Amino acid sequence: MTPATTFAGRKIALFGLGGSGLATVRSLLAGGADVLAWDDNAASRDRARDQGITVADLREADWSGFSALVLAPGVPLTHPEPHWTVSLAKAAGVAIIGDIEIFCRERAALAPDAPFVAITGTNGKSTTTALTAHVLREAGRDVQMGGNIGTAILSLEPPAEGRVHVIELSTFQIDLTPSLAPSVGVLLNLTPDHLDRHGTMEKYAAIKERVVANAGLAVIGVDDAYCAAIAARRAEPRVRIHVEGHGEETGDLIVQGTRIDEANGTVLADLTGIGSLRGAHNGQNAAVAVAVARALGIEGETLAAALKSFPGLAHRMEGLGRRGRVLFVNDSKATNADSTEKALLAFRDIHWIVGGKAKEGGIEPLSPLFERIAHAYLIGASSEAFAATLEGRVPYTSCETLEVATETAAKAAAASEAPEPVVLLSPACASYDQFPNFEVRGDRFRALVQALPQ
Template identity: 45%
Template sequence: MIPVTGFAGHDVAVLGLGRSGLSTARALAAGGARPICWDDSAEGRERAAAEGFVIRDLTGRDAFFGVARLVTSPGIPHLYPRPHPAIAAAEAAMVPVDNDIGLFFRSVATPDWQDFDTPPRIVAVTGSNGKSTTSALIHHILTEDGRPAQLAGNIGRGVLDLDPPGNGGVVVLELSSYQTELARALTPDIAVFTNLSPDHLDRHGGPGGYFAAKRRLFAEGGPDRAVIGVDEPEGRFLAGQLSEGPSDDRVIRISVAEKLDGPGWSVAARKGFLAERRKSRQVASIDLRPITGLPGRHNHQNACAAYAACRALGLSPRGIEAALASFPGLPHRSQLVAERGGVRFVNDSKATNVDAAAKALQAFGRIRWIAGGLGKEGGIAALAPHLGSVAKAYLIGHSARDFALQLGEVPLEVCETMEVAVARAAAEAEPGDVVLLAPAAASFDQYPDFERRGQHFVDLVRGAE
């Protein structure tokens, strides 16, 4: 646990009592604060009360009298589309609002770090797509290299549940826009921006607010090194803002769209080959094509980001290459579930938006595509240029019929449920086909989260073996 510093003897309110909320309450108490907890659900309040925490309705007019800080869970809106009543009450009482990420950054460094031969480092990864795989890949490479490393944030453990990092330790954090948007402290040693595509726009008041939430990771704390994906205008803009000039190697640009040249530091992957360049010279290269845990161009972008972050930490190209080869991939992200009769079954349930689904559709040849769920604004119209490899679409969920109207000449079947879609796709698949779950939609119409949706696909596929 990372005890929260700076609030000993003070009341600190905690809103939202899921995984991160309860961890926050425990870490506050460990640091000498007095947590006051609230959750909109009776179940959440009961969990906190069972651990002895004080429960108080934070939506009341006088709820924040004597409270030093409100710490809110990331899923609770604080601005758009409208603030949660407890957050509005805190702001009316002039009580600052923070989250567990902000508390982590203000508490993780201790005086002991001055005595370490190698001070701990923090790597933080954000972006629209690929941040989970990139974070897990960085952690895997470090572990394979013998470095003490922990993985947390939007993946793995809650940040305040981590063990205090010791000599030479590295903490790898995956951070969503919900987490970076509100944190009052953001001071990683290395910050990674994978890419940007429209997502969570209602929460951020549009694309500008969404990008601004991501940008805070780089603007607030000023990382020693920034790894920036430059295949979108926002990434190029961010890299330009952070750089003092073409040869400034504090910014490492990454790309899978073009060869990057110039006097600076870059890592790019083209046609399956990763190349690192510094001062206009290639210094290392890796053939990514045989790596089964990183299929497709989107995973090659993840490999570039992880490679660059690990190089910034001082790892060797050959050590990184060996670790990449042993990376198994993550569940629900281009996960090879089974291969039967020459047909591969791939679970990419994490492809909850159009951009992520496009990347999955570009990663394979002839595809039996399972898509649908709770569609987002615009549906799947933007996927039209990426449907050439789709032999047939099998549509499920709330948006199945809306998606069907946007697929043009692509053969399709409205299946409604995952059970029907998997059965139909498996029955019609031919050797060489890939049955791909890449929904291009949220899961909340039929499942509590994308993990549960992906696991249902996995269970159905493996149950049919």
């Protein structure tokens, strides 16, 4: 845990008692703060009380005594309208912050030179965060990984000399971190996302830009117009990442097939044969990890070996093994067409399990990749709409459930004459029609694959 010593003796209002909220309360209390917490959910309030946390309705509190409102990242700050606690805090002139801001203040007080790698982007940030942390650990560094991936930041060990924090950040978290100034800031890419929470694409991009604006080193993918403009505004030191065949900008590190080269042609890494890093999008992720590792003094054989040993991220193009010639891949984390596009680009002869609670636009944006699909197996609430999109373009079977789809796809792929048929779960949909979340969906697929006859 990181005790919030910079808030010692202060009275803090906190709203949101989920996992990160509870971790934040524990951090504040350990640092000597006086915390008054609330959540609109009664079960969350009861759980907090059971842990000895002081819970009281912040509508009835005296806001003049609060030094800050700590807001959970999922609570609306601006759109579609500010949460009621935000309005109360602003009326009282109380600062509104999140748990990342508390960490940043602790780092500034305890170990301002401790390496802090902050990673964001619309897609790929979880894989990039996990890969970067893996590379640094394999090189012998003391690494703490968390934030929007896995562990709440204040549950990690505190900043210290020689300890590296590799932190994934969402826009919600960035928006609550006014003093964000990582030693390395990473911005991967920008496509429309969470606009219901940010209003416009321009506002969304402006929030993401904060990760690199005050970073010691900025690492920026330049293959979309928004990121290219941000890179142009950012002064040195910066590293621009370009994937050949994408976008119009050049880069300081260039992904060419499976190679990662410097602009002068020097080969820094080769991803050939690394199953966990298939596809151009993973080339970008790996190039970022290379840039961060080099900034922290890691390169050469140490870097190459670390990339090769990366096991991949669960539910994101996760190789589940083979049954004969058939490769099974769990990409349950692909909850929209943009994410599924990356998986379809990585394979051919695809037996595609797709469907769930559809996002706006459905799977029509993937039509240029339909020729890679041998057969589609439709599941969930989107089945009828997706069948209409695929009609006459891709053979499909309406399976309704993941169980039926997995069994049917496995049999069809095994009977295929293709040299390496792939059964790919990449739903391009949210899971909420049949599963609580994408993790449960992916875990179920993994179990179904493991139960198939060898």
